[in-house]
Amino acid sequence: MNGAEILLQPGVFPRLLQGLWVTVWIAGVSVALSVPVGLIVGWLMTMRNPVIRLLTRVYLDFIRIMPQLALLFIAFYGFARAWNWNLDATGACVFVFVLWGGAELGDLVRGALESISNAQYESAYVLGLGPWQTFTRVILPQALRRLLPASVNLATRIVKTTSLAVLLGVVEVIKVGQQIIDANRFQYPTGTLWIYGVIFFMYFIVCWPLSIVARRLEKRWSHD
Amino acid sequence: MTDMQQPSLRVAHLVKQYANADKPVLNDISFEVPHGKVFVIVGPSGSGKSTLLRTIAGLEPIQGGTISLNGEVIETGRPGTESAGRSKRSSALRTRVGMVFQSYDLFPNKTVLGNITLAPTLVQKRDKTEVEKEAVALLERVGLVDRKDSWPHELSGGQRQRVAICRALILHPEVLLFDEVTAALDPEMVREVLDVMLELADQGQTMLIVTHEMQFARAIADQVILLEDGGIVEQSDDAERFFTHPRTERARQFLRTFEFDRHRASGDAIGQ
Numbered sequence: 001m002n003g004a005e006i007l008l009q010p011g012v013f014p015r016l017l018q019g020l021w022v023t024v025w026i027a028g029v030s031v032a033l034s035v036p037v038g039l040i041v042g043w044l045m046t047m048r049n050p051v052i053r054l055l056t057r058v059y060l061d062f063i064r065i066m067p068q069l070a071l072l073f074i075a076f077y078g079f080a081r082a083w084n085w086n087l088d089a090t091g092a093c094v095f096v097f098v099l100w101g102g103a104e105l106g107d108l109v110r111g112a113l114e115s116i117s118n119a120q121y122e123s124a125y126v127l128g129l130g131p132w133q134t135f136t137r138v139i140l141p142q143a144l145r146r147l148l149p150a151s152v153n154l155a156t157r158i159v160k161t162t163s164l165a166v167l168l169g170v171v172e173v174i175k176v177g178q179q180i181i182d183a184n185r186f187q188y189p190t191g192t193l194w195i196y197g198v199i200f201f202m203y204f205i206v207c208w209p210l211s212i213v214a215r216r217l218e219k220r221w222s223h224d
Numbered sequence: 225m226t227d228m229q230q231p232s233l234r235v236a237h238l239v240k241q242y243a244n245a246d247k248p249v250l251n252d253i254s255f256e257v258p259h260g261k262v263f264v265i266v267g268p269s270g271s272g273k274s275t276l277l278r279t280i281a282g283l284e285p286i287q288g289g290t291i292s293l294n295g296e297v298i299e300t301g302r303p304g305t306e307s308a309g310r311s312k313r314s315s316a317l318r319t320r321v322g323m324v325f326q327s328y329d330l331f332p333n334k335t336v337l338g339n340i341t342l343a344p345t346l347v348q349k350r351d352k353t354e355v356e357k358e359a360v361a362l363l364e365r366v367g368l369v370d371r372k373d374s375w376p377h378e379l380s381g382g383q384r385q386r387v388a389i390c391r392a393l394i395l396h397p398e399v400l401l402f403d404e405v406t407a408a409l410d411p412e413m414v415r416e417v418l419d420v421m422l423e424l425a426d427q428g429q430t431m432l433i434v435t436h437e438m439q440f441a442r443a444i445a446d447q448v449i450l451l452e453d454g455g456i457v458e459q460s461d462d463a464e465r466f467f468t469h470p471r472t473e474r475a476r477q478f479l480r481t482f483e484f485d486r487h488r489a490s491g492d493a494i495g496q
Contacts, residue, residue, distance in 0.1 A: 119329040123388075125310060126281050127343035127395065128319040137342065141333040 003190030007198065012180055016195075019176030020202050026093050026172065027159040027206075033094070034101030034158075038151075041102055042109020056106070063103040069164050071096045076168050089168035101158055108150050112143040145221045152214035156207045173199055230295035231256035232430040233263075233280070233399045239288030240272070240279055240454075243307035249275050250454045253289070257399065257447070260428035264441045264463065267451035268478065273434040276451070277401045280432070281323040282313035293320055293398055315347055322397030326404045328384040330376040330391070336363070337372045340391045348395065355394065362390040366420050382413030386420055393429075400424070402433040406440075418444075438482040442467040450475050 006012065045056045063071070076092035079085060087095065116139050124134040166175045177195045184191050233256070240250035250272045257263040265273045278284045279299070280291055285308045288301035298317050305311075330339050340359040344350045363369040366386040376384055385405055392400055402421065406414040418440050425431060425444050435441050441448070445463035449456050450472075458475045460466035470476050 117327075117329075119325060119327045120331065122283055123325065123329045123331070125283065126318060126321070126323045127391070128315040128347035129343060130315055133346055137346065138331050138333070142331075145333065 003188050003192075004194050006180070006184055006188040006191035006194055009184065015176050015180065016173060016198060016202070019171065019173035020206075022090075022170065022172040023159070023162050023165075023174075024206060026090060026097070026162045026165060026170070027155075030094050030097035030101055030158055030162075031155045033098045034105050034154075037098060037102030038105025038109055041106025042113065045106060045110035046113050060103045060107055063100050068096065068100060068161055069167065071100065072164055072168055089165065089170045092168060093162065093165045093170060097158055097161070100161075101154060104154050105151055108147050108154070109143070112147040113139070115146060116142055145217075149214045149218040149221070152210050152217065156210045156214070159207055159210070160203065173202060230292075232259045232261075232294060233257040233432065234292040234295075235276075235280065235289070236292070237289035237301075238276075238279065238286055238291065239301055240275055240284060241287045241306050248287070248454055250279070253451075253454075253456060255449055255456070255459060257430060257432055260430055261446040262425045262431045262433065262444050263447050263449075264433045264435065264445035265449055265451055266435070266438070266441055266478070267457075271451045272454040273451050274403050277323065277403045277432065277434055279311075280399075281321055281401055282311040282318055285311040293317075319343065319347060319395045320398050321401065322392030322395060322399070323401040323403065324385065324388050324392055324405050326407050328376070328381055328388070328408070330384050330387055332376050334376075335372070336368065336374050336376070336379070336387050339376070339387060340394050343391070344394050358394055359390065362393055363387075365423070366390060367416075380413060381409045382416045385409065385413075385417045389417075389420055389424075393424075398430065400429055400431045402431065402435070404434055404436060406435070406437060438467070438479065450478060452478075 041056060041059070044052050045060075047053065066074075072092060075096050076087065076089060080087040080092060120138055120142070121134060124138045129137065162172060163174050165172050166178075169175075171179075177199050181192050181195050235256075236254050238250055238253040239248050241248040253276060255263070265276065267273050275284065279286050282299065285305040286299060286301040287303050287305060290297050290301065291299040298320075299311055299313060330336075331342070334342060337356065337359055340362065341352070341355045344355045344358075345352050360369055360372060363372055366389065368383060368386055368390075371379060371383065371387075376387070379387065388405075389400075405421075406417050409417065414437070418437070421431070421433070422444055433441070433444070442463065445466075446461075448458075448460050448463045448466045450458045450466075450470075452474065458466065458470060458472045460471075466475065467479065470479060
């Protein structure tokens with residue numbers, strides 16, 4: 001029997017779409033929560049206070065050095081059990097991805113803010129703009145332009161990394177795929193390739209537009 | 225509104241001292257810029273010319289002396305501010321002194337028109353349509369009205385500098401400061417910027433100019449000072465005389481360095 005027919009089995013596609021929804025939900029919520037965290041972390045990173053600088057530095061380096069999988073295990077099996085948090089696997093994933101996304105985005109925000117030349121602040125000052133007017137009308141719009149392409153790439157990475165949630169037992173798109181393959185192992189022995197092919201395609205559909213947006217923005221704003 | 229008896233800008237005994245520096249960058253500087261006159265500051269690199277303009281614009285606090293605008297003291301030197309960032313000058317006072325910088329520092333997130341109208345609408349709370357009308361008129365004067373909707377990155381260096389001049393002019397500053405505005409430009413763009421400045425001088429705009437373009441300085445200046453090591457070496461109310469018959473040996477020596485440059489560049493015989 002042709003392995004491709006596994007895709008036509010009743011319930012296979014809706015279940016895959018449900019799994020995809022879990023993936024997109026975890027990624028979407030994580031990215032959405034990373035934005036405020038990243039803005040605040042980035043702003044803290046530009047501060048002169050040495051204690052704040054050190055703390056944000058340690059936070060960023062810790063997140064960067066640790067594999068995301070290790071962070072997920074620490075959050076789910078470590079912290080949640082040790083302190084009796086009522087944290088389910090999905091919650092642990094969102095928690096870890098926000099910690100990670102917030103740190104990475106924070107570093108992007110810091111870089112963007114620091115890349116704005118002093119001449120911009122000085123011109124605004126001489127024209128009579130106050131500090132808040134300077135920040136909102138001159139500095140932030142430029143920083144966001146420089147920030148956006150890289151943050152869209154970060155969002156793509158977060159979408160892909162949600163696949164690690166399988167290892168905490170979250171039934172997202174990859175887990176659903178495995179279940180379908182296992183259930184049809186005898187009927188469709190060659191179905192594996194087709195299921196994973198569809199999953200590949202689903203990730204592609206989610207991430208590809210993000211990549212396009214990132215590339216477009218990069219091109220449009222490359223002159224600033 | 226302006227009292228013609230008072231000099232437009234008056235700098236008296238100005239001292240600028242940075243923290244951790246053994247001597248002041250500017251020491252006891254005094255001069256007056258009369259209404260509608262063009263005052264040029266020349267001097268070797270590191271003489272403190274740019275710093276002087278920055279103190280007048282409020283970008284650096286001063287540690288001694290005063291800066292006055294039309295008889296009103298806008299800045300008083302205070303010891304203890306050596307490591308402070310900027311002076312505490314109010315927003316309204318800052319709009320009364322315009323400044324154009326060496327770097328092309330237009331706001332890249334705003335169009336040409338947006339750059340010019342930002343401060344008058346936001347700081348001076350002027351009517352948007354009135355401000356836009358004036359901005360267009362200013363752009364007309366500098367020959368850039370067809371570029372009003374362009375973005376800064378679409379303009380050449382010379383065009384950007386002309387927009388920067390409009391951006392300063394629309395606030396109707398009592399004094400306009402120019403800090404080596406052609407130093408970063410390609411040679412063929414220097415002319416268009418200098419022409420705009422000459423036209424402003426003809427229209428009676430009070431200006432204080434720091435420049436390395438000696439021929440231009442000679443063409444535009446009413447009064448000149450030569451600055452070196454943070455002090456005034458020679459001050460002249462007769463710019464033409466300063467350039468042809470400087471009083472001090474140091475000024476003669478300084479001016480000669482430019483003649484040598486000109487000789488090499490053009491091959492002309494110099495000095496009659």
